[in-house]
Amino acid sequence: MIQSVETHATLAEAQRAMGSDAIFMAGGTLVMRDVNAGVAATRIVRSSDPVLADIRLSGDGVTIGAGVTMATIAAHRDLAFLAPVARSVGGPQIRNMGTVGGNLFAPHPYGDFAVALLALGARVNVAGQIGAPRPLADVLRERGRVGIVASVHVPRPQAPGDFGFLKVSRIKPKGVSVLSVAAHLPRQGGRIRGARVAFGAMGPMPLQATAVERVLDGQALDAPTIARAAQVAVEGLDPPTDALATAWYRREVAGVHLKRLLERMVRG
Numbered sequence: 001m002i003q004s005v006e007t008h009a010t011l012a013e014a015q016r017a018m019g020s021d022a023i024f025m026a027g028g029t030l031v032m033r034d035v036n037a038g039v040a041a042t043r044i045v046r047s048s049d050p051v052l053a054d055i056r057l058s059g060d061g062v063t064i065g066a067g068v069t070m071a072t073i074a075a076h077r078d079l080a081f082l083a084p085v086a087r088s089v090g091g092p093q094i095r096n097m098g099t100v101g102g103n104l105f106a107p108h109p110y111g112d113f114a115v116a117l118l119a120l121g122a123r124v125n126v127a128g129q130i131g132a133p134r135p136l137a138d139v140l141r142e143r144g145r146v147g148i149v150a151s152v153h154v155p156r157p158q159a160p161g162d163f164g165f166l167k168v169s170r171i172k173p174k175g176v177s178v179l180s181v182a183a184h185l186p187r188q189g190g191r192i193r194g195a196r197v198a199f200g201a202m203g204p205m206p207l208q209a210t211a212v213e214r215v216l217d218g219q220a221l222d223a224p225t226i227a228r229a230a231q232v233a234v235e236g237l238d239p240p241t242d243a244l245a246t247a248w249y250r251r252e253v254a255g256v257h258l259k260r261l262l263e264r265m266v267r268g
């Protein structure tokens with residue numbers, strides 16, 4: 001039973017107000033579901049800190065406030081590389097409310113936007129933590145113990161064709177993921193340098209496909225390389241069985257969809 005909803009002017013105050021009886025709420029697309037089901041924490045903490053809504057471009061990337069919604073990203077002229085990812089999250093109502101910060105902590109099979117951020121090598125600014133932003137992979141691993149996320153810093157792909165995202169769902173256009181996959185493949189002299197590939201719904205949280213990255217790194221993105229990458233797609237992943245698909249099915253199709261994504265990136 002909810003006893004209070006508190007809105008704090010700054011993230012620092014909101015962070016201080018947190019406790020074991022409280023949950024931070026952003027867009028509330030998931031938190032409110034728990035409230036309606038009677039399983040939410042007793043206190044809801046919110047913040048009106050403007051940093052949450054800020055989108056700031058810098059030389060190499062963009063810093064996106066954790067409270068920025070999927071709809072805002074889909075419509076932002078400087079975030080075209082992320083627009084298809086944002087548009088893949090839920091239907092219009094979910095995109096109007098659902099935020100970047102909430103997507104980082106959304107349980108399986110959600111987290112499509114986090115998959116893209118992981119592939120892009122995003123780093124996370126946590127409220128009240130001084131120093132360098134934290135790698136997203138660490139934050140995803142430590143869900144529940146991280147604190148309030150203020151923003152994410154996302155490196156921008158140097159060429160539009162360096163980044164690709166694919167979501168596989170059963171219900172079009174707004175079903176949740178059987179799996180999602182994102183790849184950031186910067187190229188120098190035709191060779192991939194610093195490949196990053198991530199899968200969603202293939203584990204308890206979005207996961208980096210390090211075996212795939214090893215296969216791709218230093219290679220040209222051609223048919224033999226893509227075939228080798230597809231062969232190792234599920235190495236290190238741990239897909240669950242749920243109402244959408246069995247773990248077996250997810251394992252079987254992960255390589256197929258990775259191949260489709262990489263072939264699409266070749267075609268440009």
Ligand SMILES: Cc1cc2nc3c(=O)[nH]c(=O)nc-3n(C[C@H](O)[C@H](O)[C@H](O)COP(=O)(O)OP(=O)(O)OC[C@H]3O[C@@H](n4cnc5c(N)ncnc54)[C@H](O)[C@@H]3O)c2cc1C
Nearest residue numbers: 026027028029030031090098099101102105106111112149
């Ligand atoms: C019908 C439906 C369809 C959906 N479809 C999709 C989909 O296709 N793809 C997808 O990825 N997701 C989907 N979702 C899940 C969800 O809507 C999105 O992931 C959304 O981005 C969550 O954001 P939110 O702001 O609403 O999160 P909230 O509900 O406000 O919060 C979710 C969780 O994140 C935590 N949190 C929120 N902000 C922060 C922060 N700044 N710092 C720390 N913790 C924070 C909350 O404490 C809570 O634990 C769907 C949900 C519903 C109900």
